[in-house]
Structure formats: C-alpha cells, structure tokens
Amino acid sequence: METSPNKTTELIIIGGGFAGITLIKKLKNKHVNITLFDKFNFHTFQPLLYQVATGGLQSNSIGIPFRKIFKKYKNFHFRMEEINEVDTDNNLVKTQAGSYRYDLLVIATGSEPNYFGNNNISANSISLKNINDALSLRSTVFKEFENALFKINVEEKKVLLNFVIVGGGPTGVEIAGALAELKRHIIPKEYPELNPDLMNIHLVQAGNRILENMSENASNKALQYLKKMGVLIKLNTLVKDFDGVKILFGNGEMLEAATLIWTGGAKGSLIQGINNKSVAGNRYLVDEFNLIIGYGNIYALGDIASMITSEYPKGYPMIAPVAIQQAKILAINLIDRSKNKQPVKFYYHHIGSMATIGRNKAVADIFSLKFHGVFAWYIWMFLHLFGLIGFKNKFFVLIDWIWSYFTYEKSFQLIINPLIKKFRKNL
Numbered sequence: 396m397e398t399s400p401n402k403t404t405e406l407i408i409i410g411g412g413f414a415g416i417t418l419i420k421k422l423k424n425k426h427v428n429i430t431l432f433d434k435f436n437f438h439t440f441q442p443l444l445y446q447v448a449t450g451g452l453q454s455n456s457i458g459i460p461f462r463k464i465f466k467k468y469k470n471f472h473f474r475m476e477e478i479n480e481v482d483t484d485n486n487l488v489k490t491q492a493g494s495y496r497y498d499l500l501v502i503a504t505g506s507e508p509n510y511f512g513n514n515n516i517s518a519n520s521i522s523l524k525n526i527n528d529a530l531s532l533r534s535t536v537f538k539e540f541e542n543a544l545f546k547i548n549v550e551e552k553k554v555l556l557n558f559v560i561v562g563g564g565p566t567g568v569e570i571a572g573a574l575a576e577l578k579r580h581i582i583p584k585e586y587p588e589l590n591p592d593l594m595n596i597h598l599v600q601a602g603n604r605i606l607e608n609m610s611e612n613a614s615n616k617a618l619q620y621l622k623k624m625g626v627l628i629k630l631n632t633l634v635k636d637f638d639g640v641k642i643l644f645g646n647g648e649m650l651e652a653a654t655l656i657w658t659g660g661a662k663g664s665l666i667q668g669i670n671n672k673s674v675a676g677n678r679y680l681v682d683e684f685n686l687i688i689g690y691g692n693i694y695a696l697g698d699i700a701s702m703i704t705s706e707y708p709k710g711y712p713m714i715a716p717v718a719i720q721q722a723k724i725l726a727i728n729l730i731d732r733s734k735n736k737q738p739v740k741f742y743y744h745h746i747g748s749m750a751t752i753g754r755n756k757a758v759a760d761i762f763s764l765k766f767h768g769v770f771a772w773y774i775w776m777f778l779h780l781f782g783l784i785g786f787k788n789k790f791f792v793l794i795d796w797i798w799s800y801f802t803y804e805k806s807f808q809l810i811i812n813p814l815i816k817k818f819r820k821n822l
Contacts, residue, residue, distance in 0.1 A: 523658060
C-alpha cells in the first residue's frame, strides 16, 4: 500500500467467498478503504450446499449477509454489483451502475462449472456452486418424487427417479450419499405409494477412482460406503451428451434419466479487461505474492489464481484452504507494503482433506493420518460447524443435524416452482 500517511488506499475486492472475507477480516480498520463487490449480498459456506440441496439444512443457515459480518468495520463498504470489466490503464472497475477507482484490486471471483464446451450438458444439467443452485436441485429432486406418483408405467417412473451425478470429487460423493439416504429413509416414510427400489443414484467418474485428490485408502473406503448404500458407480467413464432425458456415455452406452447433476469440473470466473497473456487454463497466472503476472497492483486469490510451483505444476488446487491461506498472507503483505517492508512469499500448507458419505460415514486424510467411519464423521462435522460464520448459523445447523440424526428426517423439502429446472422434455 504505497501511500502517504494522510492518504487512504482504495482497495476493491471482487468476490465475497472464502478469500474475500478472510482478507477483509485481516484488514479490519487498517489504513485502507475497502469496497467489496459481489452479485449476492451474502457469503455462502459452500461445503454444506449439498445439504441444502437434499433438504437437510435451510439456506439461510449457510449464508450470512456481508453487512452483518462487517457491520463494525469502519473501513468497509459493500456494493451488490457484478463487475463488467476492469480498466487496468485507468485503475477502474466498471459496473452497470458506474465506474469505481482503485489503488489496489483483488480478484477473488472463485470458480464456475466447466462443461468443457458441451452446450447440451450446460443447458440441461444442474450444478452446485451457489444457494440458487442448491434450491433448484432441492426443488427438482422432490418434484420428481411427486411426478413419479402420477406415472403408471414402471419404466417411466424409473426415468424420473434416475439421478446421475457426474464427478467423483467430494461434492459428487457427498450428493450421492445424501440422495441414497433420501431413498432409504424419506421415500418409505413420506412417499409410501412410491417403491424406493425404483430410485437409482448413479455416480459417474472420468478417472479410475473417486476422491482422486485424497489417499487411496480414503478413495477405497468411500467406494465401499457408497456401494453398500446402493449407489451405482461408473469409473473411467465420460459423459458425452445429455438432452434432458438421454445421457450418452463415452463408451457408447445410453441411460435415460430426468436429472443430471454436474460436479465434473470447474474453471475460474474471469473478468474482462485482464490481458490474455496473464491467463492460463481459465485462471489468472500469479507470482509468489499473488500478484497477477504483468500487473503491479492487481492480485488474484483462491480458485481464480494459478500459482505454478514444482509441486503443483497446474497451480494449487481449487479448494477453500488455499484461498484462506492466500488471503491471510496477502493481508500481511498489504499492511507491510505501507511500511516499505519486504513482502512474504506464499507457501501452501496442506493440512488434509475430507469428505462425508452419510450418517456415521466419512473419510479424512489429516497430515499423514487416515481416518474413516464414525470418528472421521465427527471430525468432519466439528470442522464444518466451526467454519460457519456467526453463532446463530452454528446453532441452527447443529440443531438441524441433531434432529435429522435422531429422527431420520429432512426438514426442508419445500418445492419452489420457479427454481425447478425447465429443461426436461415431457416424459
């Protein structure tokens, strides 16, 4: 923050995900004027989106307004706007409401689904990147249960109750486990006219194992759990096309399903105005200080940033711990910059990874230790509960988890018609 003692640095942050809010917290009431831009007015705790999508949590339990988080910050401002373009020559960000000047710019826009150019899959599938997606998926799932009751033909019922998840990472695995629990516990109790055996959950993975970024032990245990829960798993399988009813796999096989859930890839949410030479693989190339290559006052954090190292030749993984750690180091460097101190280089400290598959079932790799089963599930719950912002959110999530555990119920099954995907053909 190269500025005179009497001049406040204008810092604009684009994106209120894990990186954005961490950076703001670390710069609380410092000699910098912060303006956060986001298309939503709240932060979303994304790791629990799948529970909103399957009726286990209400959406406001994992979302909290930015103004509530930072209400005691004297140097914080929020604008609910999407950034159309960055004018790097004049240090301006452009929105529909006008242009805003910055001294320093931090791009933390996160990621969006990567459909690898397949327009049919993009148009006809459901992703899970924000609360709108989660509510859309929830409404779609429970509406398909209702639709199946009208069908006399068993094959037509099966199509409506075929749920295909593309992508065997943590999100795909967690959705598959949650849907399997709906099949086992919710359909028999709340849809007694519906035969639960007609519902099938398919998990499709392009690689040779699920949870590829975790240990083989975690991958194998997760596979065992899912199979025991009745999830049908296809490994080494690509999805080539989906027209809303028929799914075409890379090996030529075809499956009819009403719902395809896409967790099969992500790419950075780029903004116009940054030189293409600073972009690789839909992410901004950054140096060891998270400065975008070619710029002296524009930083990128989290999923949108690609920091190439010998250990990570394609950049650090697109996960929350990376974003949080980068934001903490950048905050230190921005404070030290005003004092003419040398900046600190960023090094990612990988603590571990985990995924939950369902009740009493989870896998966790923490440092060199491997856990699975009930103990891993408790670790997963504790860390996710701790990660939520606000006592109220923590309290209500804990209450919902306890209620669900002892009653085997999902409390939030409202079908909101405008949020149901309109792509499916009549069946």
